[in-house]
Amino acid sequence: MERISGVSCTVGESPTWSAADNAWFWVDIPARRVWRMDGASGATRYWDNAEMVACVAAKSGGGLIAGMETGLFSLTLDAEPSASAFKLAAPASGLGDGMRFNDGRCDRQGRFWAGTMFMDMSAARAVGQLYRYDAQRGISAPFVSELLTQNGTAFSPDGRTMYLSDSHPRRRMVWAFDYDIADGVPSNRRVFADMSSHTGRPDGAAVDADGCYWICANDGGCLLRFTPDGKLDRRLDVPMLKPSMCAFGGKDLDTLLVTSIVSGKPEDAEWGGAVLLLRPGVQGVAETPFGA
Incomplete structure (x- = not known):
């Protein structure tokens, strides 16, 4: 396990590996920041944005597609x-006050899937929706x-097979x-894993x-x-209380980058918000860039 030096995120999310760039990307949502780490040197840098960036995926030809506050x-x-941001699309009904995009990823054909949420989780408003976006058909x-x-x-x-979770404590x-x-x-649509029977809440995957x-x-x-038939077959403990999302990458797709969220609890003070690189002993699947 390796901690990426000099990086701490309030709400780290959406790691993704871009083979074309030989680099990792992830975001810090409330900081409105996109991070990049070079796969060869390990050097990190970041870009600020006018809106919160919640999820990103690599684009064919360079750059990123992102789910943000307004689209x-x-x-x-x-x-x-x-970063230089160009708005591609937004839901026909708009997102509404207090809403933003949250988790997102491309399918194996290069279409971008992303969902919305009401940011105040304590309100428990079930108003989030899941959308598909591609350049030919626009947003669904x-x-x-x-x-x-x-x-x-x-x-x-x-x-x-497509997977989707709802990480709210009530779901x-x-x-x-x-x-x-x-x-x-x-x-x-069918239940794959009821996390009320397991530890924690299902975040990124x-x-x-x-x-x-x-x-x-x-x-x-x-x-x-979880195996494809929904059976838990492995648990991998990490030092932070709130791991938020993971992604496979690296030259051989055998490295797992894990982001996390600051919990505010004393026992989590050292590791909350850390970004880790792990070698879990299995390989991932190459992500298809948007528009491929």
Whole structure:
């Protein structure tokens, strides 16, 4: 386990590996910041933004696609300290006051999926929705509604299963869907893992080459791996209380980058907000850039 030096995030989220850039990217949501770490040198840098950036994915041809406060944006990371942001789309009904995008990821065909949430989780407003975006069709109508805290979006290695979680303390659920890879349409929603039977809340996730689903157990201080049939087969403890999302990357896709959130608890003071690199002994699946 290696801690990335000089990096601490209030709400670290959305790590992703870009093979084209040989680099990791992730965000610190309330800081409105996108981080980058070079895969060869380990050097880090960041870009500030006018809005909170909640999720990112690499774009084919360079740059990032991002889910932010008012919609989906294309980010160009050139000169520091600020990214150049171009708005691509927003839900037809808008996001509404107190809303923002949250978790997002591209499917295996390069379509971007991202969901929304009401930022004040204590209000427990089930107004979050899940959207698909591609350049040809634009942003979709919501495919899933009534989410409290949308999270955990991931796809099986063959792309035919989509995963989604709701990490709110009142929900704590992970679902699986059949996924039409031609049309980009999920169906047959079903419970994949009821996290009320496990430690923590289901936050961000990744899928390995064996098709197993790795979920960050927020408030549980660990990552949990579920087999494709929904059975827990491994627990990987981490030193921070609130791991938030994980992603496979590196040259051989055998490294797991894990972001975290500051909990404010004394026992978490040293590690809360840290970003870690782990070698879990399995390989991941290469992420498809947006628009590929």
